[in-house]
Every structure is written in structure tokens, then in C-alpha cells.
Amino acid sequence: MGKSFLVTRSEENYLKAIFHLGGSEASSIATNAIAEEMQTKPSSVTDMAKKLAEKGLVDYVRYQGVSLTEKGIKTALAIIRKHRLWEVFLVKKLDFTWDEVHEVAEQLEHIKSEKLIDKIDELLDFPKYDPHGDPIPTKNGEFQERDKQLLSELPLHSKGICVGVKDTSTAFLRFLDKNEIALGDSIKVLEREDFDDSMHIQIAERQLHISNQIATNLYVKKE
Amino acid sequence: MGKSFLVTRSEENYLKAIFHLGGSEASSIATNAIAEEMQTKPSSVTDMAKKLAEKGLVDYVRYQGVSLTEKGIKTALAIIRKHRLWEVFLVKKLDFTWDEVHEVAEQLEHIKSEKLIDKIDELLDFPKYDPHGDPIPTKNGEFQERDKQLLSELPLHSKGICVGVKDTSTAFLRFLDKNEIALGDSIKVLEREDFDDSMHIQIAERQLHISNQIATNLYVKKE
DNA sequence: ATTAAAATTTAGACAAATCTAAAAATTTGT
DNA sequence: ACAAATTTTTAGATTTGTCTAAATTTTAAT
Numbered sequence: 001m002g003k004s005f006l007v008t009r010s011e012e013n014y015l016k017a018i019f020h021l022g023g024s025e026a027s028s029i030a031t032n033a034i035a036e037e038m039q040t041k042p043s044s045v046t047d048m049a050k051k052l053a054e055k056g057l058v059d060y061v062r063y064q065g066v067s068l069t070e071k072g073i074k075t076a077l078a079i080i081r082k083h084r085l086w087e088v089f090l091v092k093k094l095d096f097t098w099d100e101v102h103e104v105a106e107q108l109e110h111i112k113s114e115k116l117i118d119k120i121d122e123l124l125d126f127p128k129y130d131p132h133g134d135p136i137p138t139k140n141g142e143f144q145e146r147d148k149q150l151l152s153e154l155p156l157h158s159k160g161i162c163v164g165v166k167d168t169s170t171a172f173l174r175f176l177d178k179n180e181i182a183l184g185d186s187i188k189v190l191e192r193e194d195f196d197d198s199m200h201i202q203i204a205e206r207q208l209h210i211s212n213q214i215a216t217n218l219y220v221k222k223e
Numbered sequence: 224m225g226k227s228f229l230v231t232r233s234e235e236n237y238l239k240a241i242f243h244l245g246g247s248e249a250s251s252i253a254t255n256a257i258a259e260e261m262q263t264k265p266s267s268v269t270d271m272a273k274k275l276a277e278k279g280l281v282d283y284v285r286y287q288g289v290s291l292t293e294k295g296i297k298t299a300l301a302i303i304r305k306h307r308l309w310e311v312f313l314v315k316k317l318d319f320t321w322d323e324v325h326e327v328a329e330q331l332e333h334i335k336s337e338k339l340i341d342k343i344d345e346l347l348d349f350p351k352y353d354p355h356g357d358p359i360p361t362k363n364g365e366f367q368e369r370d371k372q373l374l375s376e377l378p379l380h381s382k383g384i385c386v387g388v389k390d391t392s393t394a395f396l397r398f399l400d401k402n403e404i405a406l407g408d409s410i411k412v413l414e415r416e417d418f419d420d421s422m423h424i425q426i427a428e429r430q431l432h433i434s435n436q437i438a439t440n441l442y443v444k445k446e
Numbered sequence: 447a448t449t450a451a452a453a454t455t456t457a458g459a460c461a462a463a464t465c466t467a468a469a470a471a472t473t474t475g476t
Numbered sequence: 477a478c479a480a481a482t483t484t485t486t487a488g489a490t491t492t493g494t495c496t497a498a499a500t501t502t503t504a505a506t
Contacts, residue, residue, distance in 0.1 A: 094342035104336045119317035
């Protein structure tokens with residue numbers, strides 16, 4: 001079996017970025033898009049694309065961009081799995097807030113030990129979702145996106161359960177904390193303002209007025 | 224305050240090695256000794272010595288070797304603290320055996336997050352010793368070596384409590400596991416064989432015959 | 447269908463961390 | 477004290493991952 005041989009930390013980060021940009025589907029991802037995502041220069045992306053292609057992790061055609069191979073997808077999912085499991089660990093076991101976890105998980109995701117991450121998985125009782133509501137791939141790389149929609153798309157008077165966030169910036173997560181909006185909360189759309197698409201919602205026992213910018217960054221699952 | 228600015232992973236490993244070789248005392252540590260400890264070449268050590276000296280982490284005199292500065296000691300202790308706390312975590316929370324922890328802890332010790340390690344410390348209830356019996360430095364870099372001696376030096380008929388190991392090789396740790404010798408066990412010297420310095424010991428309810436090589440790698444604390 | 451704009455790649459350079467081989471300094475043995 | 481052995485350093489090369497600037501290819505507009 002192809003014991004994943006040597007994948008460097010930098011290569012792992014590229015694979016993750018490509019995956020997040022949709023590189024696991026048929027479509028190719030543009031050099032510029034990857035450079036943007038990774039906060040680096042397009043020329044660096046080109047160099048790395050060649051390296052990853054040589055290792056059989058991506059398909060790369062000059063001037064066309066890259067897409068992940070089967071092997072690349074597996075590797076990317078393993079990293080995402082680790083990242084999300086560590087996030088759960090930090091929140092559940094060490095009382096980190098959900099805006100604090102990302103930076104540390106970015107480091108922890110590169111720790112190489114199959115036993116370690118499987119034990120963490122077990123310690124957490126095999127969670128299916130991370131603190132932002134994103135699904136955690138299994139050991140075999142299976143994972144299903146939750147059936148969810150943006151709060152902004154929820155019809156008037158219908159109810160949903162908050163299951164995730166689209167924007168994971170510190171600012172947004174802090175806003176949610178401050179307004180006591182958490183995953184699992186039940187949300188009902190009471191009124192919608194046509195003028196600016198802001199809305200009145202019922203959340204737990206409270207009522208809240210939220211802007212469209214909030215509503216387009218909160219995922220809910222219809223009840 | 225000198226927020227430890229940038230210390231690379233490689234630099235951290237050198238500091239740790241120098242500390243282990245006694246570089247925190249007045250004595251200087253030879254280039255060759257460090258190369259041996261780090262499994263690298265003396266010329267690489269020279270290069271790094273200059274770099275560390277420039278950052279004020281070691282004192283370095285050409286052809287004389289290096290010794291840690293105050294700042295270098297602090298940095299080394301912070302890494303050792305992290306390494307040992309992670310070892311405790313792996314054993315206590317994830318059921319790793321004590322011969323499995325080192326390799327993973329070597330990676331985890333480089334994770335940069337003060338909050339993370341302090342929370343791990345708290346989760347473990349502020350342990351004083353790691354799974355091999357070595358003391359864990361406090362957040363302020365204080366740490367005291369335990370009052371201990373080698374089992375081989377324990378007088379005939381006297382008793383001690385097993386508090387640590389000198390050799391931390393997988394082979395030795397596995398041997399101890401197989402013979403059910405664990406930290407905390409009470410050991411009494413029943414008989415000593417002058418010919419080869421092997422000894423009969425009473426450990427818990429059992430009696431055991433152990434070679435001098437074992438006895439010179441087990442630390443006990445006199446009762 | 448050309449040309450202008452945008453995206454991408456190449457070429458050449460740099461910093462970090464390492465190595466080899468040769469030179470220099472120190473230590474050791476007598 | 478001086479030659480031989482050992483240790484240490486220097487000089488120059490290599491690898492990884494990055495960058496800038498220039499060249500090339502693709503895309504978009506008229």
C-alpha cells in the first residue's frame with residue numbers, strides 16, 4: 001500500500017487550499033485563485049503545482065490550472081479531518097472559543113501520527129461536525145455535507161436549526177458569541193425587510209434584528 | 224518584554240539538545256557533542272551556533288563550544304515543559320504506552336500557543352513528572368530534579384520507590400512493561416551477586432532477578 | 447480577427463538548513 | 477615543546493520554498 005510517503009507541510013497546505021476551492025471536482029483551479037487563497041504569489045503556486053503533479057497528488061496542465069487526483073483528495077481529506085477533530089478537541093476539552101481554534105488547529109493538523117488522531121477521535125466520541133458546523137471526514141475519507149441552507153434563504157415564518165457558519169472570521173464569530181447565537185439554536189423568521197433584506201428572527205426566547213450580511217453567513221437546517 | 228520573537232523549529236531542537244548536554248551550567252558544550260546528540264554534522268552545528276548566538280540564545284566562542292544564555296535556558300525549558308506535558312497527556316488521556324510517546328511529543332512540543340499548553344497542563348491537573356519520571360518545568364521555568372538514585376546504588380535490604388528511567392529506549396521500556404515494573408512500584412533489594420552485579424529484588428508481590436544493566440537504568444527514591 | 451488586458455510561466459535570486467571536503471586551531475603524547 | 481591526532485571552522489554546494497521581473501500564453505473586447 002502506498003504509505004503516503006513524504007508529503008511536506010507546505011504541500012499539505014496547498015492540497016487543503018485546492019480542496020477548499022473545489023479542486024476535487026472535475027473543474028481545474030486557477031493558479032491565481034490558489035495564490036489568493038494561500039496569500040502567496042502565482043509563481044510560487046506554479047512551482048508547487050509541478051511538485052505536486054510529480055508526486056501524483058494533482059493533475060496539472062500548463063496555463064490550465066490543477067485538480068486533485070484520487071490520491072490528492074485522500075490526502076487533503078486526511079488533513080481536513082485532523083484540522084476539524086483538533087478544533088472539536090480544543091472547544092470541548094480545553095474550553096477554547098470557536099474563534100480561537102483555527103490558528104492552533106492549523107498547526108496541529110500537520111502532526112503525523114495515525115494513532116494520535118484516531119485516539120483523539122475516540123476521546124471525543126467520534127464527532128460528525130466541527131465547532132463551525134462543518135462535517136468531519138471519517139478515517140476512510142467519507143464525509144457528507146449537511147443538508148443545509150443559508151438563513152437568508154429560509155422562507156418567512158419557517159423555522160430552522162443553526163448548523164454552521166459560512167464566514168469563519170474572528171469578527172463574525174465574536175459577533176455571534178456576543179449575541180448568543182450558537183450552533184443548535186432554533187431560529188424562526190418573523191419578518192423580512194424588503195428594503196435592505198434585513199430580518200427579524202426569534203432565537204430561543206429572544207427576538208433579534210439581523211442584517212442581510214449576518215443572514216447570508218449563517219447556515220440553518222430546515223425543521 | 225522580549226516576546227520570544229522568532230525561534231525556528233530547528234533552533235528549538237538545538238536548544239533542547241544543548242540543554243540536555245548540560246549547556247545551562249557554566250561549562251561549554253563541544254560542537255562534536257551536539258552533532259552527536261542531534262545526529263548531524265559538526266559543520267552544521269557551527270552554523271547554528273552562530274545563528275543562536277546572534278539571537279542571544281547562546282554564548283559562543285570559536286573553537287570553544289556553546290553554553291545557553293538566560294534567555295536560551297528559558298526557551299529550552301519552555302520546550303521541555305511542552306514535551307513532557309504532551310507525554311503525560313498521551314499516556315493519561317489517550318492510553319499511549321510510555322515507549323510510544325516520545326516520537327509524537329517531539330512533534331507536539333513545537334506547537335506555538337501559550338494558551339494551548341497551559342490548558343493541557345490544567346486538564347492534566349498540573350502534573351509534576353512525566354511518564355518516565357522526569358520533572359516538568361513550571362510556566363515560569365522552575366523545576367527541581369527529584370531526589371533519586373540508581374537502583375544499582377541502593378544498599379542491600381533497603382527499599383525504594385521506582386521514580387524514573389535513565390534509558391528511555393523502546394527496548395528498555397518494553398522490557399519494563401513485560402516484567403510489570405512501573406513508576407510508583409516499591410522495590411526492595413534482597414540479594415546482590417558480586418560476580419556480575421545482578422540482583423534479586425522484591426517488587427510488589429513478586430520476586431525478580433535483574434541484570435546490572437537494568438539496575439543502572441532505573442531510578443528509585445529511598446523510602 | 448486583432449489587439450489589449452489578464453493570467454500564467456520562466457528565469458534568476460534569496461534565505462534556511464543542511465552537507466562534503468579542505469583548511470585552521472586546539473589538544474595530546476612523548 | 478613539537479609533531480600527530482583530533483576537533484572545529486570555512487568555503488562552496490544542495491534542497492525546499494519562496495520572491496521579483498520579464499516573457500509567454502490565454503482570454504476578452506472591439
